[in-house]
Structures are given as structure tokens and as C-alpha cells.
Amino acid sequence: MPELRRDPVTGRWVIIATERAKRPSALVDTTPTEKIDKVNPFKAGNEHMTPPEILAYRPPGSKANSEGWWVRVFPNMYPALESEGEVSRAGLGMFDMMNGIGAHEVVVESPDEGVQLGDMDVEQVQEAIWAYRDRAVALRKDPRFQYVMIFKNYGKQAGASIWHPHSQIIALPIVPKNVQEKIEGARRYFDYKERCVFCDMIHQERNDAARVVMENDEFIAFCPYASRFPFEVFILPKQHACFFSDITKNIVSHLAEILQGTLRRLKLAVNDPAYNMIIHTTPKTLGDVPYFHWHIEILPALSRVAGFEWGSGFFINPIPPEDAAKFLRHAEMPGNVDLIPGEEGGEDLDSLKRISRASRAKVKKL
Amino acid sequence: MPELRRDPVTGRWVIIATERAKRPSALVDTTPTEKIDKVNPFKAGNEHMTPPEILAYRPPGSKANSEGWWVRVFPNMYPALESEGEVSRAGLGMFDMMNGIGAHEVVVESPDEGVQLGDMDVEQVQEAIWAYRDRAVALRKDPRFQYVMIFKNYGKQAGASIWHPHSQIIALPIVPKNVQEKIEGARRYFDYKERCVFCDMIHQERNDAARVVMENDEFIAFCPYASRFPFEVFILPKQHACFFSDITKNIVSHLAEILQGTLRRLKLAVNDPAYNMIIHTTPKTLGDVPYFHWHIEILPALSRVAGFEWGSGFFINPIPPEDAAKFLRHAEMPGNVDLIPGEEGGEDLDSLKRISRASRAKVKKL
Numbered sequence: 001m002p003e004l005r006r007d008p009v010t011g012r013w014v015i016i017a018t019e020r021a022k023r024p025s026a027l028v029d030t031t032p033t034e035k036i037d038k039v040n041p042f043k044a045g046n047e048h049m050t051p052p053e054i055l056a057y058r059p060p061g062s063k064a065n066s067e068g069w070w071v072r073v074f075p076n077m078y079p080a081l082e083s084e085g086e087v088s089r090a091g092l093g094m095f096d097m098m099n100g101i102g103a104h105e106v107v108v109e110s111p112d113e114g115v116q117l118g119d120m121d122v123e124q125v126q127e128a129i130w131a132y133r134d135r136a137v138a139l140r141k142d143p144r145f146q147y148v149m150i151f152k153n154y155g156k157q158a159g160a161s162i163w164h165p166h167s168q169i170i171a172l173p174i175v176p177k178n179v180q181e182k183i184e185g186a187r188r189y190f191d192y193k194e195r196c197v198f199c200d201m202i203h204q205e206r207n208d209a210a211r212v213v214m215e216n217d218e219f220i221a222f223c224p225y226a227s228r229f230p231f232e233v234f235i236l237p238k239q240h241a242c243f244f245s246d247i248t249k250n251i252v253s254h255l256a257e258i259l260q261g262t263l264r265r266l267k268l269a270v271n272d273p274a275y276n277m278i279i280h281t282t283p284k285t286l287g288d289v290p291y292f293h294w295h296i297e298i299l300p301a302l303s304r305v306a307g308f309e310w311g312s313g314f315f316i317n318p319i320p321p322e323d324a325a326k327f328l329r330h331a332e333m334p335g336n337v338d339l340i341p342g343e344e345g346g347e348d349l350d351s352l353k354r355i356s357r358a359s360r361a362k363v364k365k366l
Numbered sequence: 367m368p369e370l371r372r373d374p375v376t377g378r379w380v381i382i383a384t385e386r387a388k389r390p391s392a393l394v395d396t397t398p399t400e401k402i403d404k405v406n407p408f409k410a411g412n413e414h415m416t417p418p419e420i421l422a423y424r425p426p427g428s429k430a431n432s433e434g435w436w437v438r439v440f441p442n443m444y445p446a447l448e449s450e451g452e453v454s455r456a457g458l459g460m461f462d463m464m465n466g467i468g469a470h471e472v473v474v475e476s477p478d479e480g481v482q483l484g485d486m487d488v489e490q491v492q493e494a495i496w497a498y499r500d501r502a503v504a505l506r507k508d509p510r511f512q513y514v515m516i517f518k519n520y521g522k523q524a525g526a527s528i529w530h531p532h533s534q535i536i537a538l539p540i541v542p543k544n545v546q547e548k549i550e551g552a553r554r555y556f557d558y559k560e561r562c563v564f565c566d567m568i569h570q571e572r573n574d575a576a577r578v579v580m581e582n583d584e585f586i587a588f589c590p591y592a593s594r595f596p597f598e599v600f601i602l603p604k605q606h607a608c609f610f611s612d613i614t615k616n617i618v619s620h621l622a623e624i625l626q627g628t629l630r631r632l633k634l635a636v637n638d639p640a641y642n643m644i645i646h647t648t649p650k651t652l653g654d655v656p657y658f659h660w661h662i663e664i665l666p667a668l669s670r671v672a673g674f675e676w677g678s679g680f681f682i683n684p685i686p687p688e689d690a691a692k693f694l695r696h697a698e699m700p701g702n703v704d705l706i707p708g709e710e711g712g713e714d715l716d717s718l719k720r721i722s723r724a725s726r727a728k729v730k731k732l
Contacts, residue, residue, distance in 0.1 A: 003686075005592040008563055009551040014592040015682045080674070080682050093570045094563075095591045151673030159672025170674055178679035185375040197374055197460075204459045225461045226371040226380040278677035299676055306525025307517030308446070308534070310665055311644035312542030316381045316446050320369075 001082055002100030004173075012177050015080050015100055035163055037113065041077070042164035044069070044111035051075045054105060055134060057127055070124065071131045072108045073169075079104035080170065087144050087173040103139055103171040107131050107150075113164045116154065118263030120165075125256035128167070129247070132279065135169050136245040140284050145171040147179060147283050150244075155274025158301040167277070175283045182280065183292055190291035198293030199240050201225075211325045214261050218254035221262045223321035223328070229303055230319035231270055231328065233262055235296040242282040244294040262298065262328075269331035274301040367448055368466030370539075378543050381446050381466060401529055403479065407443070408530035410435070410477035417441045420471060421500060423493055436490065437497045438474045439535075445470035446536065453510050453539040469505055469537040473497050473516075479530045482520070484629030486531075491622035494533070495613070498645065501535050502611040506650050511537040513545060513649050516610075521640025524667040533643070541649045548646065549658055556657035564659030565606055567591075577691040580627050584620035587628045589687035589694070595669055596685035597636055597694065599628055601662040608648040610660040628664065628694070635697035640667040 003016045041049035047065045055073040062068040075083065081102030089098050109117060109128040117125060132150045139148045152167040153159040175183075189197040205211055205222045213221040213233055221235045235258055237251065247255065266273065281294040309315055371380050407415035413431045417440045424435040441449065447468030455464045475483060475494040483491060498516045505514045518533040519525040541549075555563040571577055571588045579587040579599055587601045601624055603617065613621065632639065647660040675681055 007590070007592040008555065008567065010547050011551055012592065012594075013680055014594055015680060016593075016686050092591075093574070094566050095570070149674065149677050151677050153672045157670075159670040168674070170678075172678070172680070176678035176680050178677060181376050181679070185377060189374065200460050201374065204461070208459070224373070225458075226373040226378065228378075228380055276673035276676050278673055280677070297677070299673075304523075304525040305671060306519045307642035307644055307665075308515065308536055310642050311515050311517050311544060311646065311663070312536075312538070313544035313547070314379055314381060314538070314542050 001085075002080065004098040004100050006096040006098075008094055008096070010177075013098075013174065035114075037163050040113055040162070040164050042106070042108045042162060042166055043113045047072075050106075051077060055131060055138075057131065067111070070111060071127045072111075073105055073131055073135055074108075076104040076106050076168065081172075098173060101144055101173050103142070103145065103169070105135060105169040107135065107167045107169065109165040109167065116165050116263070116267075117152070118260055118267050120260060122253070122256045122260055125260045126252050129252050129256055129259075132167065132169070133245055133247055133252075136281075139169065139171040140245060142171065144173055146285060147172045147175045148281075149176070149179075150279040152275075152277040154277070155272075155301065157274035158276050160274070175285070179280065179283065183283070183286070186291045186293075187289075196240055196291055196293055198236055198295065202236055202238055210322045213265065213325050213328045214258055216254050216258055218251055219258040221258050223325040225321065227317055227319075227321040227324065228315035229299050229301075230317060231266060231273070231300045231302060231324045232317075232321070233266070233298040233328070235259060235262060235298070236293060237295075240290070240293055242286075242289050242292050242294060244279050244281040259296070265328045265331035266298070266300065269327050270300065270302070275299060276301065367451075368446065370464040370466050372462040374460055374462070376543075379464075379540065401480075403529050406479055406528065406530050408472070408474045408528060408532055409479045413438075416472075417443060421497060421504075423497065433477070436477060437493045438477075439471055439497055439501055440474075442470040442472050442534065447538070464539060467510055467539050469508070469511065469535065471501060471535040473501065473533045473535065475531040475533065482531050482629070482633075483518070484626055484633050486626060488619070488622045488626055491626045492618050495618050495622055495625075498533065498535070499611055499613055499618075502647075505535065505537040506611060508537065510539055512651060513538045513541045514647075515542070515545075516645040518641075518643040520643070521638075521667065523640035524642050526640070541651070545646065545649065549649070549652070552657045552659075553655075562606055562657055562659055564602055564661065568602055568604055576688045579631065579691050579694045580624055582620050582624055584617055585624040587624050589691040591687065593683055593685075593687040593690065594681035595665050595667075596683060597632060597639070597666045597668060597690045598683075598687070599632070599664040599694070601625060601628060601664070602659060603661075606656070606659055608652075608655050608658050608660060610645050610647040625662070631694045631697035632664070632666065635693050636666065636668070641665060642667065 005014050005016055007014065040046060044067045047067070051074045053065055053072055053074045056064065056069040057071045058069040081100045081104055083103045085099065085101050087098060087101045089096065107128065110120060110124060117128065136148050136150065139145055148169060148171045150167060150169050186197050202220055205220065211222045211225065213223060218239070219235055219237055221233055223232060224234050266275065276299045278297045279294070280297065282289060282292045303318070368381055373380065406412060410433045413433070419431055419438050419440045421439040422430065422435040423437045428434040447466045447470055449469050451465065451467050453464060453467045455462065473494065476486060476490060483494065502514050502516065505511055514535060514537045516533060516535050552563050568586055571586065577588045577591065579589060581587070584605070585601055585603055587599055589598060590600050632641065642665045644663045645660070646663065648655060648658045669684070
């Protein structure tokens with residue numbers, strides 16, 4: 001059973017997950033990702049290699065854990081947390097712990113190993129989003145869990161061990177620190193301004209236009225003003241909405257379009273970088289709050305987090321988000337490296353071009 | 367001029383540092399560190415390749431910026447912040463920014479490129495510590511700076527671009543978020559218990575013994591209870607002390623011993639991993655506080671930070687700190703892999719052994 005331990009100074013929780021060290025791929029080298037899995041338990045036909053499915057979208061009459069599905073969800077084979085048992089807390093002298101109860105699931109987004117989220121038909125991306133949403137709704141109902149986090153690790157540099165398109169879901173017995181921090185920050189802003197900070201951000205980004213990557217009727221994608229990482233992108237619904245799990249059919253189709261489009265632009269403009277994607281939503285213990293707004297963060301793994309970042313919590317970002325956004329906006333233009341003539345280049349256009357060209361480009365820090 | 371930008375939700379500051387993208391090594395590949403620098407501006411004889419020195423320990427009469435020094439400090443050639451000018455803040459619609467004023471220095475810890483901090487004579491480590499301290503004292507006096515952070519990136523995986531032994535110092539116009547968080551956490555603990563949380567930790571770690579790596583008259587090194595990373599180590603002075611810059615001659619010699627010993631154990635036990643080292647101290651705006659205790663964090667870069675960590679602030683650590691500490695305690699035993707007979711092995715001893723053996727071992731997460 002994994003153990004949750006709380007840092008007595010910062011209150012940060014840690015999962016001490018001894019099981020995970022036993023994974024065959026636990027010790028990996030640093031060679032670049034090969035875009036193929038030698039053994040691929042996620043692809044159609046290999047259903048016997050995974051734990052039994054929790055959810056699958058498949059034709060009526062087709063048998064569970066057999067081929068035919070187009071999206072499939074099952075428990076992670078090497079879970080960070082265990083799903084059986086009740087949550088219990090204990091003290092150990094001055095230290096605080098919990099047993100490691102939680103859910104850890106894998107959402108396989110396509111039966112085809114070659115097609116990533118940014119390359120799929122928008123219809124297939126919609127199906128993946130419905131699966132995230134269906135599992136979020138189900139896990140929310142479990143009284144042991146306080147927060148459901150949906151995220152994707154794409155590429156080895158971003159922590160993925162399997163190339164086949166997939167995301168992960170972790171349900172936690174507490175609201176994690178970073179989520180709590182966002183909630184509190186947004187609440188402070190609301191207390192002062194009586195407006196949602198995310199709604200204000202959307203308003204300002206649409207006016208400034210400099211950091212906008214894409215927009216449709218329901219969503220906006222932009223490089224945030226205080227981007228931690230080169231080519232960081234946030235995607236927000238333009239209408240205030242607290243819960244990701246409340247998305248409706250119309251919202252899902254617009255979300256699929258902007259998500260696929262953003263990931264596609266990232267792939268074309270920055271030479272298919274590794275990235276992490278995270279869906280942030282309101283914890284279920286809060287109601288329909290006016291101050292928090294669900295959103296997606298896309299964090300390319302183009303820079304290294306080093307001593308200064310670990311020590312300070314500061315990040316050093318060598319690419320201004322205005323340049324990154326401009327580059328992503330024009331990613332699908334012919335040639336896809338040069339900006340549109342007449343649009344002014346940023347100071348760092350040369351380094352942007354280098355980034356685009358260099359294979360496995362990594363912007364190094366400190 | 368770099369720009370400091372504040373995230374409107376979390377309050378986290380980011381340095382948008384366009385200058386850094388122009389470094390020759392800005393785009394690096396993912397090949398393992400070679401333990402040699404093709405061009406080494408830090409070694410004796412290459413003083414002309416760095417900005418003029420700010421501080422050097424060298425024989426009386428020896429000329430500045432020439433050979434003969436044993437520790438040398440100069441401004442970083444590619445600084446994250448600029449040292450000239452006054453701090454100014456501004457709003458940009460809803461967003462907040464500051465100009466990027468700060469100091470960014472390099473401390474070269476030896477004229478010899480082959481000898482890292484864990485391999486040096488304790489006397490040379492003392493000299494490096496004196497240089498950290500002298501610069502901390504000097505930078506503290508600059509009224510523009512609120513916090514001085516001393517840190518080391520060792521190895522490519524931990525963000526180092528030059529192999530030659532060196533640390534870095536960054537002086538900031540604000541107290542960074544992670545430091546603020548530690549201060550507040552420690553203050554909350556003190557308000558409740560009327561005891562320093564770090565002093566309590568030292569007391570409990572000495573009693574438990576399970577997580578202790580090394581100890582001398584003045585310092586203790588242990589793997590913290592809620593370690594975020596495999597083989598994470600904290601080093602604390604056993605007597606309560608808030609300011610690193612107040613260290614005295616006796617303290618420096620004991621610190622050099624435990625720091626060198628801990629790094630040496632890490633190198634022997636975990637096959638010379640990349641790591642970040644950070645010195646945490648009390649911000650100068652606070653006086654001699656009873657609740658904060660300066661300390662050193664050593665964070666091996668053995669695991670990848672992925673979507674779950676970025677989203678939640680939770681960390682998943684596959685190696686229990688009790689196992690890590692046991693392994694480090696016995697690192698200098700003959701053979702250096704097997705535990706002392708009679709001492710019980712942890713559950714994960716097999717994975718510990720694998721880690722020790724695997725070249726460029728990386729514990730992979732999620």
C-alpha cells in the first residue's frame with residue numbers, strides 16, 4: 001500500500017509509492033523517444049495485456065476487453081495509489097500521513113498507435129473528451145475522493161513511458177496543493193474585484209490579441225502572460241463555467257476543435273515537442289462558484305527545471321509568450337517557420353527559428 | 367532587459383529572459399553528460415573568457431583575473447537578471463510586472479575541472495562555503511535585493527551546461543514564492559507549538575534514526591520524511607540558526623565535512639547522479655526569528671516531473687526515504703551495494719540495487 005506523507009513545513013503531500021519502482025521500465029535511459037512501442041499493451045488486439053476495462057466506447061454487442069473499441073479506459077497497471085480500502089489518517093510523532101487510497105486510470109484515446117491527439121479527426125478527439133468526462137463524473141461520486149485530475153504526458157521528456165496515445169486520471173483523497181492555491185488566488189481576486197480572474201484574463205487577452213493562439217465560438221487558447229515554459233498554452237471556455245464535468249455536446253465539439261488545433265500547431269511550429277496537459281477544475285466540495293473557471297494547461301517540456309526553480313518557485317522562460325503565440329498562430333502557414341510578411345518579428349525570432357529547426361530541441365536553462 | 371511577470375491567479379513570478387535564448391548551448395540534446403567541457407571558461411588559465419571577477423581567493427600579490435586562485439566568483443555571462451538599474455513595478459491592464467533587476471553570479475569552486483564538491487579535500491569545500499557566504503553578505507547589503515539564493519546544478523539532467531565545479535547565486539528584488547511558503551509554514555507551526563519546526567524535525571530524526579544519513583557535532587543530514595525525490599537529503603545545523611550568512615569558522619568546517627560526505631555517499635551509492643543543491647535561509651527583511659532555520663536541500667534528478675506533479679503539486683517518490691537513507695549510510699562499505707549483514711533490508715532493496723548498478727539510472731514516473 002502506498003503512503004501519503006505531508007511535509008511539516010510547507011504542507012505539501014508526497015506519495016511514497018514503492019510499487020512503482022518495480023515497473024520494468026522504471027530505470028530508463030535518456031535516449032530520445034522512439035515513436036513506436038516495442039511492446040504495446042494499449043493497442044487494439046492487446047486487450048489481454050491490460051487490467052479489465054472500466055469503460056470502452058465500442059459497437060453495440062461487441063464484447064468487453066476485445067477489439068472493436070475506439071476509446072478504452074482501464075486501471076493503471078502500476079498505480080500510484082490503491083483503489084481498495086478506506087482513507088485513514090495517522091500521526092507519526094510530528095509527521096502526518098494517510099494511506100495511499102485513490103484511483104489511477106489510463107484513457108487510451110485511439111486503437112491506432114500512430115495517431116496522437118493533435119493528428120486525429122476532431123470526431124475522435126471528441127470521443128476522448130467524452131471518456132475523460134464520463135470517468136470524471138463517475139469518480140466524483142466516490143465519497144473517498146476529493147479531487148479528480150485528468151492529465152496527459154506526451155513524449156519521454158514529459159514522463160511518458162508508452163507512445164500509444166493515452167491520458168491518465170488520478171482521483172485523490174485530498175484537494176492537491178496546486179489546485180488549492182489556484183482556488184485561493186482566484187477567490188482573493190474575486191473578493192477584491194467581484195469578477196472572475198479567468199473571465200478578466202479572457203477579456204484582456206482578446207483585447208491585447210498578442211498572446212492569442214486560436215479562438216472559436218466557445219473557447220480561447222492563449223500563451224499566458226506569465227508563462228513558466230516556452231510555448232505554454234492555456235485553453236479556457238469563454239463562458240464562465242466551474243466544472244469540466246458539466247460540459248455539454250456543443251461545448252465538447254468546440255473543445256475538440258481547439259484542443260486538436262492547438263496541439264497540431266505546437267507539433268508543426270516547435271517540432272513535435274514533449275508536453276504535459278492538465279485539466280483544472282473546481283473541487284467537488286465547492287459548489288457552483290463564481291470565482292473559479294475550469295481550464296486546460298499545456299506545458300511543453302522544452303526547458304529544464306533546475307536548482308533556481310526548485311528553490312525559489314520562480315521560473316525562467318527564455319521565450320516571451322507574445323513571440324510564442326505569434327509563432328503558433330502562423331504554424332500552419334506554408335513553410336511554417338517564417339512569420340507572415342508585414343507582421344513584425346519578435347526580438348527572438350532567430351532563436352524561435354532555431355527551436356523550430358533543431359531536432360529534439362531543448363531550451364536549456366541556467 | 368528581462369521582465370518579471372506575476373501570475374494573476376497564483377501570484378507566482380516568472381522571469382521572461384529573452385537574453386538567455388541566445389546562449390550557444392541554448393538548444394541542447396538529451397545525450398548524457400560528458401564529464402569534460404570542450405570549451406571550459408571556468409578553468410585556471412581561461413580567466414579572460416569570463417566577465418571580470420567579483421571575488422577570488424588567491425595568494426597575496428597575485429593579479430585579479432589571472433591564474434593562482436582557488437575559488438573565483440564572477441557575473442554569469444548569460445544572466446537571468448540585470449544588475450544595473452533600479453527596481454520598478456508597473457501594471458499592464460490586469461497584469462503586474464517588474465523590470466528584471468537582480469544579480470546572477472557564478473562561484474567556481476576549484477581551478478581543477480575534474481574535482482567535484484564531493485571529491486574535494488574538506489579544506490577546499492570550506493573555501494567554497496566561505497565564498498558563498500562572502501557573496502551572500504555583500505548582496506544582502508544591496509537595498510534593491512530582498513533575497514539571495516545560492517544553488518548548484520550538477521550534471522546535465524539537473525540543468526548544468528558546464529561540467530567544471532561551480533555553483534550560482536541569484537539575488538532577487540522579491541522574496542520568492544517557495545521561500546515565502548516555507549517561512550509561513552514554519553511560522554504557523556511555531557504559533558501553534560512555540561517550537562521551531564526544523565528543531566523538532568532534527569529531534570525526531572535523531573530519535574527515529576531510520577532516515578539519518580550522517581551526523582557530526584554541528585550538523586545532521588537526513589532523507590526527509592516527505593521526500594519528493596529518491597535520495598533527497600536535507601542538511602541542517604543542529605543549533606537553531608536563521609541566517610546562513612552568520613556561519614562561523616567552526617560551523618564552516620563541520621558543514622564542509624558533512625556536505626562533502628553526503629555528496630560523496632550520493633555519488634558512490636547512486637552512481638553519481640545529477641542533482642540540484644539549494645541553500646535556504648531567512649529573508650533579510652525578517653530579524654532573528656525563532657521559527658526559521660537555515661538548511662540545505664539536495665535534490666537528485668533521478669525522477670521525471672510529469673503532468674501529475676505539474677498539475678497537483680504532489681510528488682510521487684518510488685524510493686522510501688528510509689531505504690534511501692540506509693543505502694546512503696552504507697555507501698562507503700566495501701562493495702557499496704549490499705547492506706551490512708544483520709541490518710534488515712527494505713522491501714525495495716532490489717530496486718535500490720538496480721539503481722546503484724544501472725549506468726545513468728533514471729527512475730521513471732507515471
